Amino acid sequence: MAERLAITDAVREYSADAGVLGASLHVAAGEVHALIGLNGAGKTTLMRAVLGMVRLDSGTVRIGGVPLDRVPTAAWSRVGHLIDHPFAYPDIDTRSNLAIAARLRTVPHGEVAATVEAALEYWGLAPYTAVRAATLSKGNRQRLGLAAAFVAGPDLAVLDEPTDGLDPAGVIALREALRDHADRGAGVLVSSHHLDEVARFADRISVMNHGRIIAALDPAGTDLEREFFALLLDDDAQRDLEAQA
Numbered sequence: 001m002a003e004r005l006a007i008t009d010a011v012r013e014y015s016a017d018a019g020v021l022g023a024s025l026h027v028a029a030g031e032v033h034a035l036i037g038l039n040g041a042g043k044t045t046l047m048r049a050v051l052g053m054v055r056l057d058s059g060t061v062r063i064g065g066v067p068l069d070r071v072p073t074a075a076w077s078r079v080g081h082l083i084d085h086p087f088a089y090p091d092i093d094t095r096s097n098l099a100i101a102a103r104l105r106t107v108p109h110g111e112v113a114a115t116v117e118a119a120l121e122y123w124g125l126a127p128y129t130a131v132r133a134a135t136l137s138k139g140n141r142q143r144l145g146l147a148a149a150f151v152a153g154p155d156l157a158v159l160d161e162p163t164d165g166l167d168p169a170g171v172i173a174l175r176e177a178l179r180d181h182a183d184r185g186a187g188v189l190v191s192s193h194h195l196d197e198v199a200r201f202a203d204r205i206s207v208m209n210h211g212r213i214i215a216a217l218d219p220a221g222t223d224l225e226r227e228f229f230a231l232l233l234d235d236d237a238q239r240d241l242e243a244q245a
């Protein structure tokens with residue numbers, strides 16, 4: 001299966017215990033790959049590195065097999081992302097924001113209007129088409145960010161805590177969008193703190209702790225929470241032993 005994303009031995013060290021400290025991870029076409037970890041584990045930093053928003057000290061990122069610094073500008077239009085704050089120009093309304101997102105992602109001019117209408121409908125934003133992004137509720141801003149990330153049918157989507165602020169209907173729409181885009185061949189890297197939710201949409205779950213990917217969890221596992229904390233405890237104990245040696 002084609003590889004959408006490959007991260008190898010990525011390091012971005014903010015301190016001896018903070019940042020990304022040697023992380024490797026792959027996302028294949030058709031795969032929803034979830035990244036879970038406690039606050040401060042390094043998930044956002046790793047995702048920012050994938051998108052070129054932070055520079056790695058060492059290690060490599062390949063998108064579609066191409067090293068990050070050689071990914072052509074046009075290929076970035078095939079990457080959807082939602083990191084930190086949802087994409088939106090605050091003084092522009094929802095429909096116009098989505099139209100801009102579609103054009104930035106090189107949706108053909110003649111298809112922009114229909115693409116935007118479909119996205120508004122899909123993400124439940126139709127009642128808010130004329131509302132300025134700045135005055136949208138938090139959840140609807142998140143929906144707008146997700147609509148923008150998916151508007152052009154990306155080959156790779158990188159989503160940091162995409163359920164943040166979403167109501168149950170939004171979570172279902174997101175889950176279906178992840179599955180649908182993966183089934184059409186996209187690779188999806190998604191971080192989350194909600195283990196039960198992750199188990200519903202992920203094909204693979206990687207656990208991150210103190211800057212490293214320490215293990216995988218089986219999404220079909222029966223007690224993910226217990227397994228997750230057991231892995232963290234083991235890893236922390238191991239690191240304590242190494243520190244004392």
Ligand SMILES: Nc1ncnc2c1ncn2[C@@H]1O[C@H](COP(=O)(O)OP(=O)(O)OP(=O)(O)O)[C@@H](O)[C@H]1O
Nearest residue numbers: 014017018019037038039040041042043044045046
């Ligand atoms: N620009 C920065 N300068 C210094 N330290 C940073 C910087 N960005 C992140 N860090 C630190 O790196 C560590 C990892 O942060 P990061 O935001 O990647 O974690 P996270 O797993 O996404 O956490 P959360 O679940 O809380 O979003 C944290 O200790 C954070 O304080």
